[in-house]
Amino acid sequence: xxxxxxxxxxxxxxxxxxxxxxxxxxxxxxxxxxxxxxxxxxxxxxxxxxxxxxxxxxxxxxxxxxxxxxxxxxxxxxxxxxxxxxxxxxxxxxxxxxxxxxxxxxxxxxxxxxxxxxxxxxxxxxxxxxxxxxxxxxxxxxxxxxxxxxxxxxxxxxxxxxxxxxxxxxxxxxxxxxxxxxxxxxxxxxxxxxxxxxxxxxxxxxxxxxxxxxxxxxxxxxxxxxxxxxx
Amino acid sequence: xxxxxxxxxxxxxxxxxxxxxxxxxxxxxxxxxxxxxxxxxxxxxxxxxxxxxxxxxxxxxxxxxxxxxxxxxxxxxxxxxxxxxxxxxxxxxxxxxxxxxxxxxxxxxxxxxxxxxxxxxxxxxxxxxxxxxxxxxxxxxxxxxxxxxxxxxxxxxxxxxxxxxxxxxxxxxxxxxxxxxxxxxxxxxxxxxxxxxxxxxxxxxxxxxxxxxxxxxxxxxxx
Numbered sequence: 001x002x003x004x005x006x007x008x009x010x011x012x013x014x015x016x017x018x019x020x021x022x023x024x025x026x027x028x029x030x031x032x033x034x035x036x037x038x039x040x041x042x043x044x045x046x047x048x049x050x051x052x053x054x055x056x057x058x059x060x061x062x063x064x065x066x067x068x069x070x071x072x073x074x075x076x077x078x079x080x081x082x083x084x085x086x087x088x089x090x091x092x093x094x095x096x097x098x099x100x101x102x103x104x105x106x107x108x109x110x111x112x113x114x115x116x117x118x119x120x121x122x123x124x125x126x127x128x129x130x131x132x133x134x135x136x137x138x139x140x141x142x143x144x145x146x147x148x149x150x151x152x153x154x155x156x157x158x159x160x161x162x163x164x165x166x167x168x169x170x171x172x173x174x175x176x177x178x179x180x181x182x183x184x185x186x187x188x189x190x191x192x193x194x195x196x197x198x199x200x201x202x203x204x205x206x207x208x209x210x211x212x213x214x215x216x217x218x219x220x221x222x223x224x225x226x227x228x229x230x231x
Numbered sequence: 232x233x234x235x236x237x238x239x240x241x242x243x244x245x246x247x248x249x250x251x252x253x254x255x256x257x258x259x260x261x262x263x264x265x266x267x268x269x270x271x272x273x274x275x276x277x278x279x280x281x282x283x284x285x286x287x288x289x290x291x292x293x294x295x296x297x298x299x300x301x302x303x304x305x306x307x308x309x310x311x312x313x314x315x316x317x318x319x320x321x322x323x324x325x326x327x328x329x330x331x332x333x334x335x336x337x338x339x340x341x342x343x344x345x346x347x348x349x350x351x352x353x354x355x356x357x358x359x360x361x362x363x364x365x366x367x368x369x370x371x372x373x374x375x376x377x378x379x380x381x382x383x384x385x386x387x388x389x390x391x392x393x394x395x396x397x398x399x400x401x402x403x404x405x406x407x408x409x410x411x412x413x414x415x416x417x418x419x420x421x422x423x424x425x426x427x428x429x430x431x432x433x434x435x436x437x438x439x440x441x442x443x444x445x446x447x448x449x450x451x452x453x454x
Binding site for chain 1: 277282307308309310311313315335338341
């Protein structure tokens, strides 16, 4: 592979990995908390809430990107507040790309976590209660260990999705080489500029990474014996 | 032991609502609750254990008031110190037998470590013949071993009473009669009060110092 080409691809690759890693870490925290809440709460509106939270999976990323621009932009509600109180601008920064990738990949972790928590036999948590545990201990000692494989599989899918994010990222973070130009955006730019060899290499890198992630997720995904009740 | 069972509860699952309405007291040491399935036996046991909150009534074991609606007492399940054995044992599949038995001894945020030794746990592993399977996962055990593990897990923290939900129904007849003998020996040794759910006449004869017959959520004494 051409060394000069690789030097062009390298910043995009590391940026993409950094953005995807942050987005996945945030999503694991948010997704586990929300997934657990959705699995356990018996409120009437819970499925509507689930539908709203799943929306990023079906909405075009450009629509999500537009919402984020409206919200986080200079005149947006959140963007204006952040700029005035903390001097933070998110638009056209890699942190903005993290927010876009987080939003787009969130439903993948949420779905996986909710399903994993719902598959746990409720009697196991009751057994924990009878044995003297408080709710925090039950979550950490029973629910989470029994659900973590499913959650991790969802996390890997979210990582792959975040790695490949294009539409929302381009709208929120733009395409500044070395700063906000992720792999998928760099591919678009390379093709537009007619730099076919660079595009080829970027496409190859992205495809390989995604296949590897999917293989890992597939190994985790089938219901592990630990998530079933011992009969 | 004296047991006060006075409770009213409504349990909804989907469109159906089940009403539980019991008023019963006994000073017997060993109590069998029996009746057809759907009579509310398990719900009664769950209410005793604190897993189901009655809408009214009073629950007491010995001098300990577990629940008293008018006095505003509702001891959380984790503070009731009752040894509860679930119908299908509810062993933790991610922990080995020894960790399962040790589970209730430390109430903190971390599970007992694999291979950690606690004399109380080792005592019950020996007493119930679980030494050889102590490092195995629950799903590798036989039915009798599973039940002994659940019993050991309930007994290790010295509960004030043992609550058993159809403990023998999952066992084949030969094993059932052996486990009955083992349980009786244990209760004699420990002088431990027992509340047992069963619809087996043999259990009634063996453990039913006092019996409570339930049908459709309420007391139904033929005698």
